[in-house]
Amino acid sequence: xxxxxxxxxxxxxxxxxxxxxxFEAQPGRMLGLLGPNGSGKTSLLRLLAGLKQPHSGRIALxxxxxxxxxxxxxxxRVAFVEQHATxxxxxxxxxxxxxxxFPHRSMFSGWTEAxxxxxxxxLERVSLEGKRDDRWQSLSGxxxxxxxxxxxxxxxxxxxxxxxxxxxxxxxxxxxxxxxVSSLRVTSIIALHDLNHAAMFCDRLIILRQGKxxxxxxxxxxxxxxxxxxxxxxxxxxxxxxxHQRPHIHYLR
Numbered sequence: 001x002x003x004x005x006x007x008x009x010x011x012x013x014x015x016x017x018x019x020x021x022x023f024e025a026q027p028g029r030m031l032g033l034l035g036p037n038g039s040g041k042t043s044l045l046r047l048l049a050g051l052k053q054p055h056s057g058r059i060a061l062x063x064x065x066x067x068x069x070x071x072x073x074x075x076x077r078v079a080f081v082e083q084h085a086t087x088x089x090x091x092x093x094x095x096x097x098x099x100x101x102f103p104h105r106s107m108f109s110g111w112t113e114a115x116x117x118x119x120x121x122x123l124e125r126v127s128l129e130g131k132r133d134d135r136w137q138s139l140s141g142x143x144x145x146x147x148x149x150x151x152x153x154x155x156x157x158x159x160x161x162x163x164x165x166x167x168x169x170x171x172x173x174x175x176x177x178x179x180x181v182s183s184l185r186v187t188s189i190i191a192l193h194d195l196n197h198a199a200m201f202c203d204r205l206i207i208l209r210q211g212k213x214x215x216x217x218x219x220x221x222x223x224x225x226x227x228x229x230x231x232x233x234x235x236x237x238x239x240x241x242x243x244h245q246r247p248h249i250h251y252l253r
Contacts, residue, residue: 002024002025002026002027002061002062002158002159002187003024003025003048003059003060003061003159003187003189004023004024004025004059004060004061004063005021005022005023005024005044005047005048005057005058005059005060006022006057006058006059006060007020007021007022007056007057007058008020008021008022008044008047008054008056008057008058008059009054009055009056009057010043010047010052010054010055011055016211017040017043017211018040018043018044018047018054018211019040019210019211019212020057020212021040021044021057021208021211021212021213022057022213023206023213023216025159025187025189026187026203026204027187028185028186028187029187029188029203029204030181030182030188030189030190030201030202030203030204031187031188031189031190031202031203031204031205031206032190032191032192032198032201032202032204032205032206033045033189033190033191033192033205033206033208034191034192034193034195034198034205034206034207034208035207035208035209035231036209036231036232036233038210039208039209039210039211040208040210040211041163041164041191041208042083042163042191043211044208045080045161045163045189045191046080047059048078048161048189049074049078049080049161050066050071050074050078051080053067061074061077061078061159072103075102075103075155076103076104076155077155077157077158077159078157078158078159078160078161079100079151079152079153079155079157079159079160079161080152080161080162080163081148081149081152081160081161081162081163081165082163083163083164083165083167083191089136090135090136090137091135091136092132092133092134092135092136093123093128093131093132093133093134093135093136093139093147094119094123094132094133096136096147096148096150096151097119097122097123097132097147097150097151097154098115098119098154099151099154100118100119100122100150100151100152100153100154100155101115101118101119101154101155103155104155104156118154118156119150119154121153122150122151122153122154123150125150125153125180125184126146126147126149126150126153126180127146128143128146128147128150131143141168141169141173142169142170142173142176142177145165145166145169145173145177146177146180148165149165149177149180149181153184157186158186158187159186159187159188159189160181160184160186160187160188160189161188161189161190162181162188162189162190162191163190163191164191164192164193165177165181165190166178166192166193166194166197167193174194174197175197178197178200178201179201181201182201190202195223195228195232195249196248196249198219198223199219199223199246199247199248199249200246202219203218204216204217204218204219205217205218205219205222205223207222207227207231209231214227214231215227215231219246219247220240220245220246220247223238223247223249224238225237225238228249234251235251235252235253236249236250236251236252237249237250237252238250
């Protein structure tokens with residue numbers, strides 16, 4: 001078992017943002033979060049990453065309450081790539097990726113061969129080994145996003161959380177990034193806007209609306225014409241692709 005959420009409730013003031021959310025993430029699979037803007041996707045991801053605490057309910061990792069595990073232990077196995085992840089200093093790419101090793105190092109420990117191997121492997125995994133010494137501000141948007149993925153991979157996580165990582169990327173880099181994430185041997189939970197990308201790459205989907213789960217299951221089960229109209233207010237035709245037996249959405253005028 002990986003993540004398990006049980007009746008999560010989280011509020012801002014009197015407004016309930018996450019309202020009774022329960023689900024399990026299957027180990028080694030990609031779980032997609034979909035929903036209109038303001039549906040609670042980012043808030044739910046930040047709860048799972050331990051950056052926020054639910055007002056009630058429970059989050060478990062391998063059946064242990066995340067609050068009992070400790071922040072450092074959580075950081076050693078859960079990596080979070082935020083939607084607006086930034087790096088203000090003009091660091092080298094390799095120095096950004098090295099930040100992912102911090103949870104595994106004590107305050108007084110030196111840089112080890114294991115740290116170096118983890119960073120090298122992460123850079124190679126995202127095809128940035130040739131840019132390891134380039135300065136951050138010289139990178140394209142897609143390269144910066146891949147560097148953030150590499151930083152997360154340098155943590156050597158068992159769980160990877162990503163908040164709309166394809167935003168502001170061109171189509172080629174969107175597909176490439178999602179192929180990369182889907183190929184990783186980790187449990188990934190990813191918030192997406194593009195419904196067809198979710199259908200192509202996610203093993204299971206959760207649909208949120210106003211902080212509640214309104215549908216969950218495989219893309220074939222979830223992405224129906226009625227749901228698209230009801231939740232996303234779009235008229236569409238859903239067909240199953242003969243190539244990979246996944247639904248494909250054709251938006252109607």
